Amino acid sequence: MTDGNNRTTRTFRYKVRAHEADSTGAARPDVLCDYLQDAAANHADHLELGATQLVGEGLAWVLARLVLEVQEMPRWQDEVAVTTWPSGRQGIFATRDFEVSVNDRITARATTAWFLIDISRRRPARLPEVVTSLPLPERPRSLVDDFGRIPRIGNATETAGTRRAAYTDIDMNRHVNHVRYLAWAMDAMESDWLAQHQVRRLEMQFKNEAVMGQHLRTMRAPLPDSESTWIYEVQGEDGGLVSQTRIDWRPR
Structure with missing residues (x-):
């Protein structure tokens, strides 16, 4: 509507x-x-x-x-x-x-x-x-952000899930839709954590396409010296980076 x-x-x-x-x-x-x-x-x-x-x-x-x-x-x-x-x-x-x-x-x-x-x-x-040439509306930005790099999660990582990109993951561009990567990041957290925390801020960056049938793994790690900020990566079988997500959580 x-x-x-x-x-x-x-x-x-x-x-x-x-x-x-x-x-x-x-x-x-x-x-x-x-x-x-x-x-x-x-x-x-x-x-x-x-x-x-x-x-x-x-x-x-x-x-x-x-x-x-x-x-x-x-x-x-x-x-x-x-x-x-x-x-x-x-x-x-x-x-x-x-x-x-x-x-x-x-x-x-x-x-x-x-x-x-x-x-x-x-x-x-x-x-x-x-x-x-499209004229832009005369209104302030909703958020001003330079889309800075999300840090790689390094060695202190945990494999939170593996999957094969399936029919329900693919969009009209014939690759995994970006919203699926966020859903996988959410699925990487324990149910108790999700019941007690909500997203305050999230950043997502997309590095490479993933296509139907491709085997992928979701990795997760807390940001060093932080209990409330987590980094999530989706990687191909060869470790190549597909997407990065950074979520700042806060208590519900």
Whole structure:
């Protein structure tokens, strides 16, 4: 569901369904990121810069970076408003920001960086003029972040899970969808931890594609000298880095 507003800023509405809530009744972080992904895709289509328009040119949008700060997670049956807008361009990257509201109160903010790939070559492509010439809305950034590097987790690591990328992991770009990596990071934590903690801030960076049938492992480790910040990596069988996630947790 969408609200009609100016062309470069748009609000989409979602209702938290029962299967999207965790055992405490709060929406899961991967569900919130699903809402962001859906709002971004639909707004890009509205701007005639989305998958519907670009597939004919052999191009597709791919998420490279995501930063999300959460004041409070929506809960079961809440109506969630996701406002999104293109916020800038940095080289081959186009940035997009988000504000998440419940009952007209902002409960989360996010910023993302996207790039285009040549679908046939699976290589980054330059942003076309139709993207670089798009006027940006006159509004402040939701979050200002330089998308700094997430540290590698080093030797003090623990294999939290192994899996084979399956049908339900793959999106229209024919690779594992970025939200799945967040779900796997959440699954890497014990149930008692998840019942007592919630996400305060998360950062995600995507390094390489994973495709259907590929064997993957999720690694985890706390940040040195921290009990509340954890780093998660998804690696291929050869140890090659696929994605990194950093989550700052806080007590519920």
